[in-house]
Amino acid sequence: MNNLVARETEVVVIGAGQAGLSSAYHLRRAGYEPDRDFVVLDHSPRPGGAWQFRWPSLTYGKVHGMHALPGMELTGADGSRPSSSVIGGYFADYERAFDLRVHRPVDVRAVRDGQDGRYGQDGRLTVESSEGLWSARALINATGTWDRPFWPRYPGQETFRGRQLHTAHYPGPQEFAGQRVVVVGGGTSAVQHLLEISEVAAATTWVTRRPPVFREGPFDEEWGRAAVARVEERVRRGLPPQSVVSVTGLPMTEAMERARAAGVLAPRPMFDRVTPTGVEWADGGTADADIILWATGFRAAVDHLAPLKLREPGGGIRMEGTRAARDPRVHLVGYGPSASTIGANRAGRAAVREIHALLGSSQPPVPAAV
Ligand SMILES: Cc1cc2nc3c(=O)[nH]c(=O)nc-3n(C[C@H](O)[C@H](O)[C@H](O)COP(=O)(O)OP(=O)(O)OC[C@H]3O[C@@H](n4cnc5c(N)ncnc54)[C@H](O)[C@@H]3O)c2cc1C
Numbered sequence: 001m002n003n004l005v006a007r008e009t010e011v012v013v014i015g016a017g018q019a020g021l022s023s024a025y026h027l028r029r030a031g032y033e034p035d036r037d038f039v040v041l042d043h044s045p046r047p048g049g050a051w052q053f054r055w056p057s058l059t060y061g062k063v064h065g066m067h068a069l070p071g072m073e074l075t076g077a078d079g080s081r082p083s084s085s086v087i088g089g090y091f092a093d094y095e096r097a098f099d100l101r102v103h104r105p106v107d108v109r110a111v112r113d114g115q116d117g118r119y120g121q122d123g124r125l126t127v128e129s130s131e132g133l134w135s136a137r138a139l140i141n142a143t144g145t146w147d148r149p150f151w152p153r154y155p156g157q158e159t160f161r162g163r164q165l166h167t168a169h170y171p172g173p174q175e176f177a178g179q180r181v182v183v184v185g186g187g188t189s190a191v192q193h194l195l196e197i198s199e200v201a202a203a204t205t206w207v208t209r210r211p212p213v214f215r216e217g218p219f220d221e222e223w224g225r226a227a228v229a230r231v232e233e234r235v236r237r238g239l240p241p242q243s244v245v246s247v248t249g250l251p252m253t254e255a256m257e258r259a260r261a262a263g264v265l266a267p268r269p270m271f272d273r274v275t276p277t278g279v280e281w282a283d284g285g286t287a288d289a290d291i292i293l294w295a296t297g298f299r300a301a302v303d304h305l306a307p308l309k310l311r312e313p314g315g316g317i318r319m320e321g322t323r324a325a326r327d328p329r330v331h332l333v334g335y336g337p338s339a340s341t342i343g344a345n346r347a348g349r350a351a352v353r354e355i356h357a358l359l360g361s362s363q364p365p366v367p368a369a370v
Contacts, residue, residue: 017049019334238312
């Protein structure tokens with residue numbers, strides 16, 4: 001790597017999901033030219049961020065609260081089509097409309113401080129990728145969570161003779177037909193999986209670490225703000241963020257009401273061990289299973305930032321707004337409190353405003369027409 005020449009730019013944006021595209025849009029608006037003043041790198045094969053990988057039965061109509069990217073509405077979408085293709089298509093149109101020139105597939109493996117001497121570029125950040133090096137004065141990390149599915153460990157897990165899979169690889173309900181399925185997790189994904197699978201499976205068992213909180217009534221702005229504030233407080237203290245969705249509770253829909261009445265949404269406490277044929281509780285109770293589906297969430301995909309040593313002893317990255325407290329050149333968009341489509345939009349704008357101020361007078365002065 002040492003003898004590769006780094007391409008110089010002002011800002012590298014890693015990730016072209018909602019957070020990365022929103023940031024790129026605001027960079028354009030602030031006058032930054034794509035491929036000269038900023039580059040967007042993404043390791044997925046197509047436009048769409050994590051949406052491109054979501055299971056086909058998650059239709060656009062089932063996606064609640066998806067906010068459009070800034071500057072271009074998503075109108076007239078057919079609710080019966082998979083969200084992966086609706087949103088993937090919309091993101092592709094967006095990238096074209098604003099000429100964002102996403103480089104893909106480009107996998108970012110590490111980001112280093114120039115001052116660590118490796119590349120001899122004081123004050124700059126070096127981005128190591130599958131397509132070589134970029135050297136930048138600021139970084140917007142918008143890598144989401146999809147690449148880091150979280151699997152908790154339970155005794156006996158490796159002895160299970162059936163199939164185990166995570167939400168990240170959920171194929172839709174068909175493969176569960178006639179099977180006995182244990183679904184683990186108390187979030188929206190677990191409930192969506194259960195509703196679908198219970199229609200075709202021989203039996204379903206739902207286990208959650210904490211009793212799930214169902215929220216009756218509308219999800220209003222005040223409730224949303226309170227949830228975001230809780231996650232914000234965690235990242236300000238350098239703790240790993242909880243997902244915004246996990247603190248908003250589960251909004252009760254009509255389909256969920258029906259499933260609850262039918263006994264499908266009857267959570268049991270977390271089991272104590274996995275056995276070759278299912279799961280077992282400390283009191284000796286068991287549930288036989290052919291499949292265990294871990295809907296246990298995701299963690300921030302930030303391992304490539306490890307050389308920057310941003311983590312606090314609490315395990316998280318301490319944040320001041322979108323800025324990493326330990327390095328003002330580094331902004332995290334879509335992280336913690338901004339890990340929602342509306343949060344990512346706002347954080348993209350805030351990050352660009354701060355980066356623009358940080359980079360100061362050397363920036364192009366005239367906002368580009370986008
Ligand atoms: C099942 C599910 C349903 C959801 N539904 C909603 C909803 O209805 N409304 C809502 O507001 N939010 C929803 N969310 C949360 C939602 O995913 C986020 O709000 C938002 O879409 C995330 O955008 P992002 O840009 O941060 O991440 P992503 O969409 O994950 O984009 C990150 C991008 O970074 C790239 N990347 C990652 N690591 C690297 C690397 N090392 N090098 C290069 N590229 C990299 C990836 O390829 C990806 O394209 C949902 C989440 C899940 C899991």
